Amino acid sequence: MSDELVAALDIGGTKIAGALVDGTGALAAQTRRPTPARAAGSTVMAAVLAVLDELIASRQWPRVVALGIGSAGPVDASVGTVSPVNIPGWRDFPLIDQARQAVGAMPVTLVGDGVAMAAAEHWQGAARGCANALCMVVSTGVGGGLILGGLPHPGPTGNAGHIGHISVDLDGDPCPCGSRGCVERIASGPNIALRAVAHGWRAGPEGANAASVAAAARAGDRIARASYERAAQALAAGIAATATLVEVELAVIGGGVAGAGEVLFAPLRRALREYARLSFVQELDVVPAQMGTDAGLVGAAAAAARANGLTGFGAAAGSRPGQRVGQ
Incomplete structure (x- = not known):
């Protein structure tokens, strides 16, 4: 090596x-x-x-x-x-x-x-060997990247897969990007906390953030749970739209918000079943990222x-669309 x-x-x-x-x-x-x-x-x-x-x-x-x-x-x-x-x-x-x-x-x-993040998960993580995947970072913001045909697909400017600024609520709140109702405006960690507080949730000594809302949801707090369910719905709508457009077979979710575990993933999978209805996206799977903060x-x-053509770095290339490397 x-x-x-x-x-x-x-x-x-x-x-x-x-x-x-x-x-x-x-x-x-x-x-x-x-x-x-x-x-x-x-x-x-x-x-x-x-x-x-x-x-x-x-x-x-x-x-x-x-x-x-x-x-x-x-x-x-x-x-x-x-x-x-x-x-x-x-x-x-x-x-x-x-x-x-x-x-x-x-x-x-x-x-x-x-x-x-997508390149890392495809090389070493949850999307390893997957020919077509959407990988997302859900944290302070919401970003994403695509693996298409077995290779990372950055696009001409390096932004392809930037799912956080797909609008999923046409009459939603203004987003700092200039649009309205973006996935990020609903599903990012700060917005999960802001929505919970706006609906009457009271933070403890640890303050209002996505992690404290998740802890409250896990303990059965109705408002905290509803805020995560709304975030999951926005993510599901964006993921389903992306899968319908480019036929990804896997969605990988990382970032601090994904640390909520089933508080996020359970309602996300339910919502995805409602949005991903066409036959070619019904088998879409959603999994947690594996690379953590190193991604x-x-x-x-x-x-x-x-x-730069360096050998030994990055995910395996050359898979056919619809095929996992090694199959």
């Missing part, structure tokens, strides 16, 4: 993580910092560069041959810019150019965080390795 490493960044509204990833998907070194999401764009970039600097200081940095970046989106990989909905200081921000100032001539690859890093590394 090659001793090459790929550096990876996972940039979201809560944290900026960095790692050096080897050909098995293991993290040879890693670091993270909180995202100053409401600060000026230059301040956010300073935090990204601080994470990069820590990786560059690693004694293993000489083995690094490429940098992969998975960022909250939308991104535009064709020109190297990002405009994350949850980082307002970054609008058409030249992330690739800024990162290149730190890593020099090393190739840099940018994808959306959902695309990175963005591992997937960003896989995307960079694939873009």
